[in-house]
Amino acid sequence: MPRPQPASQHTVRRHNSALVLDAIADAPGSSRAAVAARTGLTKATVSSLVDRMIGADLVAEGGAQTRSGPGRRGTALHLSPTGPHGLGVEIGVDYLATCLVDLTGRVRARWLRHSDNRDSSPARVLAKVASAVRTAAREDVPIGGVGVAVPGLVEVAGGTLRVAPNLGWREVDVRGELTRRVSLDVPVLVGNEANLAALAELWHGDVSDDFVHISGEIGIGAGIVVGGRLFEGVSGFGGELGHLSVDPRGPECGCGSRGCLERLAGQDPIVRAAGVPGVEELLAALAAGDRAATAAVRTAAKWLGVALAGTVNLLDLPTVVLGGTYARLEPWLRGPLRAELDRRVVSAEWSPVRVVASSLGAEAAVRGAAGSAVRAILADPDPYVTAALA
């Protein structure tokens, strides 16, 4: 058995840079001495790493300080608000969203435009995405990475979208196409929108470490978080709640199956049953107590309850987060959904399921995409620092 090699100077610096930055992100306002105490590194090592990270504008000095005391070592450290930003893009079925977040995940700017991507070729949509990325990149902040959320199965390592039934796309090299169209010399991550939305909920929402987040839009996806980590399955294809067949002899679905949840409880069947043209009109009708609208949402809630009861029976998760359009429909969904869960979850009596609306709503996926880009830098800052100082 070969022994583990001694860590090289570079490996050690890489590891320690991540430790130090994590300590600063976790306790903004810490002094160098506090970071040293927390990480177990010497003050000299911390100071040298912090100086490099200040040089690369990952870390900034000043502002609120957690401990008083005179001298240079007492200066408060925090993630730099002018440092690298994450640029998030979401390719929705009927919209394109972009946003810029700083290292702390705070939104600096966001854009949303209607775009019927169902009726467009991948090339046409990716040209729009490239244009949206260029617009965002014109903001006066450095871009540290791009995250792209797509409504389908993603081969994450290669950045390829395998299939997106609601877009009618197959085998689209999203990363490659985007890199070709926009000359940004930064990493591009591609991920499933429901998974990225669940991560945003984990980072910014008011939930604990175990939940399923449902992105309910035209398509329905789930992001499963267990022990504070995304559960994606062996190939990253998990969470396809929208294609849980809740009525096996029900209507055909673009995926090839029948009676999939999104054919019965997605945005399209709800507005159709309510007899309104879109979500805004649906919400107005619900607020006015319209009978057809209320019945349409109630029916969707029952199907959603069947699918979520199945999910909880399999995974025993304590919390369901309603995201996307479902977050806005939550006041009308909650009652009938709860009733189905109480009736169909075997363990409901001993392990009751909490149903909450996402605080991020339809914005979760693009926040997750942008956040993933900055978290990639926070998790391993040294390559970014080395490039910035070169």
Next chain:
Amino acid sequence: MPRPQPASQHTVRRHNSALVLDAIADAPGSSRAAVAARTGLTKATVSSLVDRMIGADLVAEGGAQTRSGPGRRGTALHLSPTGPHGLGVEIGVDYLATCLVDLTGRVRARWLRHSDNRDSSPARVLAKVASAVRTAAREDVPIGGVGVAVPGLVEVAGGTLRVAPNLGWREVDVRGELTRRVSLDVPVLVGNEANLAALAELWHGDVSDDFVHISGEIGIGAGIVVGGRLFEGVSGFGGELGHLSVDPRGPECGCGSRGCLERLAGQDPIVRAAGVPGVEELLAALAAGDRAATAAVRTAAKWLGVALAGTVNLLDLPTVVLGGTYARLEPWLRGPLRAELDRRVVSAEWSPVRVVASSLGAEAAVRGAAGSAVRAILADPDPYVTAALA
């Protein structure tokens, strides 16, 4: 923040004992020197711990040796075949099974008796269980622990069965009742039968580290294994595949829901549709090409396919293991089940699902129960050793 306490002499011995025993279990025939090299402990430490474990009959000397060489240190070590055994019990819906396994998990003896536990009170059934345990305990081997598999939701820490819809049991203190009836001074573990069956499959079957194991009997349960570990959910109530509602307006289920998988694809609806009294007659009819029997299994396979496609869409697991009665029905289930999976799993084209029959079949749960009892000793041998040497 309190600093971690220095490990006491006793903590260190406990930790190292587990390391040493694990090395011997993993590479039977190792010498003390090989165990020292593998664990990084000194030869003196290994020798002293091994001597204690030989004294407690956890480890034995002799037999095949992996490395040649003269002298005492070269003596081959292995788990003792006469050491503590695990006594497994399964309370099935219509049978009681018991088995004894040695430290390596090899079966020494097993018992199976028909017992219609549906029509009996918990007290009556637990009296039979106690009698079965006493019978097994009369074998001329030491008992190191008892594992009990039950067909329902288990609060594992307390050893309480919360609910078993197919038995009609609620809130039964299985561990307490059994401990009261049998005076065995050993730990009693209680677990869900599907979870224990999946563990047995992981330990003894021909599958990799990621799979879902379906226990198909009168009830249907699933054990989900991810990365070589059982995934049980936050409260241990996961894997309730039998109560996935595949036909939400279908027949009522004992759990309170409707159209649960086990009402449509469990053993009872299959034999009823086939017009035969039981599983043996069903298998004979299938072998004879009987049309009603073939159609009954085909229908069950389709419902099973709907539920498993949902499971794979959520969890992206590469392998489905058919266990329990389903293992025997596999030749007839496989075709229609595969067809449903191919049609309904969104990622099937990129991440195909393998369907295999369990090699342990209906025996898996009781093997898992017995195996859990010995594995508890292997994972933390020092308390057992200390008690044995006292």
